Amino acid sequence: MPTRRRTTPGSPQTPPHASTLLDHLRRLVEATGPSGSEHDVIRAVLEAVRPLADEVTVDAFGNVIATRRAAPEARRCVISAHMDEIGFRVRQVTPGGFLRLEKVGGLDDRILLAQRVWIRTEDARLLGVIGTKSAHLLTDADRGSPVPSTQLYVDIGARSAEEAADMGVQIGDPVGFVGSLNELGRDSGRYTAHALDDRAGCAALLCLLEGYREVQPPVTVICVFSVQEEVGLRGVQALARTVQADVALALDMTAADDTPELGPPHLSLGSGPAIKVMDNSTLAHPAVRRGLEAAARGRFPVQRELLRGIGTDAGALQYLGGGVPTGAVSVANRSTHSPVEVLDLRDLSQAVELLQGFLSVLPALHLGFLPADD
Template sequence: MGQLDPKLQMLKDLTDAKGIPGNEREVREVMRRYIEPYSDDITQDHLGSLVAKKVGKADGPKIMVAGHLDEIGFMVTQIDEKGFLKFQCVGGWWEQVMLAQRVTVVTKNGEIPGVIGSKPPHILPAEERKKPVDKKDMFIDIGATSREEALAFGVRPGDMAVPVCDFTVMKNPKFLMAKAWDNRIGCAIAIDVLRELQGIDHPNVVYGVGTVQEEVGLRGAKTAAHFIQPDIAIAVDTGIPGDTPGISEKDAHSKLGKGPQVIVYDARMVVHKGLLDFVTSVAEAYDIPLQYEAIPGGGTDAGSIHLTGHGVPSLAITIATRYIHSSASIIHRDDYEHAVKLLVEVIKRLDGEKVKEITFG
């Protein structure tokens, strides 16, 4: 791949890191390493969410910018007598994208390569061949010959397995492929926002947050928001584009490279109209492209954050991402850069008076 520029190196380090819900330590350490130089204070809540604090005005409103650390993956639940691993999906997986995919099993003794297997189609009845293989009939093959050998490798129930997909700059270098864009891109944006606020006066206290366990119910966002008690929150996540074959505009109309998405409605939150109007006005003032989406079947960390305490005006800004919840996904670098610019300009204008206007106007 050659030498990467520093920003791409950060994206590589974040996406290559392994961390399913409940096992985010490696990702948290990467995010901490990158965000700490731009933080006045850095800590974590008791569930493991990382909280980096950047003070502009000490008594100003508290602004929370949150991406989630965890990625979808698998947890080892059993080792059979022949050394094959049964597993539980952690986060939402579709059977169609799982079979024959390489994985890395992370054990107490180190990492082990594996592949997701099942019965070959050659021995299945004709009707069964037409159906997707059920998750419960899949297993992970790590090249062990027995349970005893797998145990000797260090494998234990509770170990995580994650997909294999190295960070890749594609032939058109604006397109970036990796595993776990959902949601390491949100973590990268939180880091870059604090980086861009270095040396800039802003009228608030900004919290760049890496939450845990988003993929299993927005859990870390809830504990992190209770910890921070923010006045305004923006969740940064991935969204669905409609620019690949077979998707109609009624399903999704966003396109990669046409700007970050603003989620006006999802299954966990109706967007706060005052905050939406303010953010879109800033985007218009700075010619930052925006796309609008409604996702009735999904949700972001904003769904937990906005219900904290007496309520927190919240918004989700997402990066259109092809093939999320699979082993490899693709984003456009311009969308990432525009999201950072938008959030920085929004934060610079979120003083106490503006927050009061948004909240009670």
């Protein structure tokens, strides 16, 4: 359902692309795809992207590469968003039919108890719950410390290991959080789901390509829907050895710090997309930052992101060929790497506009490390 137009005096109107973004995002977050098991997400992306691109391929890693061509002499720009989500693998099936888990990606043990999860077997998805000791049975020691992930178990209703096997469960099956896309409050324009990191980026790339359905882009756009980002940028590392481009960008979520338990915010929901300056994986190229800032100037606010505790596909994309100017666009996301991530739809819509603007200035953009007048 598209976001309803706001009528409160002085409040922002429904952002551009809202309906398209929500349609894509709603479908993408329904899929279960922890790192290395992105099959269902790949299928959803392929269905959506094939009508929008001149060429679509899936490489050996599972990366989906969708190319929308400009004139032969035009520059080439790679933009990557990752399909994988944090999650688990089934490590053990106990004699009583419970499942032990191995974490995949950066999960916080404190938030894992009493969560609903999907177990993606070869043929189906099974609903399970990460079990928790009843409040009536807790000891003082229980209340004082989180349960380590190695002690977690998933209850799928099986009475024995044999029953779990009959349901199709095998060691190594992927496990992901249960969730769907929902708006918080009423007409807030802020949405929650698991795996917004980075299915929201994937939805934005699809929306970007929608804009070139009937018109040729100013540069050749190579949209990469990558895999295994959450476990070390592995999908794009492989891709970086084969794809040639003049510029590369990552589009990803970043950690908002505008909630009450934190100090003065660096990144806030509703304050516009963020232009990355640095993180743990890359220092954004100054020419790319200049181009992004020029694309946003006078149109909408942007934030500057400096965040050590994060990495994106940009960290691998910067090594394309012999190395290319690389940067990233981020969207602030609350409760990142949890089942209740939260973003502002306006930030995501403006991220699409920022990418469109950057592509429009890219043909004439000076890509040297030093400014053109130096």
